[in-house]
Amino acid sequence: MTARSIRVTLADMLDDLPGKNFDDFVDQLLDCGEEPRVRRNRVEGKSRLEVVDVLVSTFTETGAVRVSVEVLKQINCHEQANKLVKETSGQSSNLKETSGQSSNSGAAGVNTTARHGRAEKHFVDEHRTVLIDRVTNVASILDDLLHEEVISKVHYDEIMALSPRQSQMRKLYDPLYGAGRAAKEVFFKSLQAHENHLIQDLQKKE
Template structure:
């Protein structure tokens, strides 16, 4: 009997170490789903085991979109091998069943220099617009949650940003760590801004 996409998602989660599973749940809760879907509540994920998580993914996103979400989150937490294995297994199950499931292609990793928005030669978007990003960001916590999940901030750095007294000082503290990031890391920072403050990013891109 061919395995369902839910079975394959659960098997992929079984391949994650406990720390990676925590990152997966945190990142899954941050995902902004497409119109027509609701985000999985944080409370349902906090104590969920691998089987529960797979059940929630399929319950909230159905099998096809759930597969896409799962692959997106695995790649975001840098579990590229698990994502590729899931993609291969899903494609094989699709062929064996004769169904029309679409298996999403891999995204270019931020660690592999994926582009992230317009930038002038030699300067990254997040550096070009540093002053405005600091002054116009209205909510820092989702951004640093994203960066912690992606491994760009340590727990200590996360706490240092979070304890600053104003939003602008939190962003200044965050930028003190950004100075040591590579291009791929800055791409991930861009994606965090794009996910959690899309109006600001769109406005800056038009400048």
């Protein structure tokens, strides 16, 4: 299932919810402990399509499905939860690991896992502070992330409206907190394309 069809499936699921159940869905979404947290002003009083945009921009496409299923079960909408699972079963977003690469390898076979004490962190997480401070081609990176549907058009517009570029980069990281490795690999690949000298400099220091 493509990322776009996941959006359509989520929108159809919310359309199938009666008014009270939709309100319960939004309330439970705000109460759930899933990180990153959804802010009240982003979903309260919003349309179903706007809530889908928030789900996807916050949790990524596949994460939005998982969170929605959990929320549906919590508000006793088990039929809709089962239907959502069935319609998305065995499917994922278009953010795939590049064929032939190991799970720890990013674009061009570069190891994008950095060791941080006893834990392992992705390159873009390990160097978050430096990347926020030094990345200059934010617009080009946003275009890539939007094209690969790591971020939604709503999130894209929110970031583009910010200034300076450091604020844009901080906001850009929001959807990546709850994202899996595939989304971070897309981000890393874009950094390689538009900020190659910076990436090479950081890799030399590891």
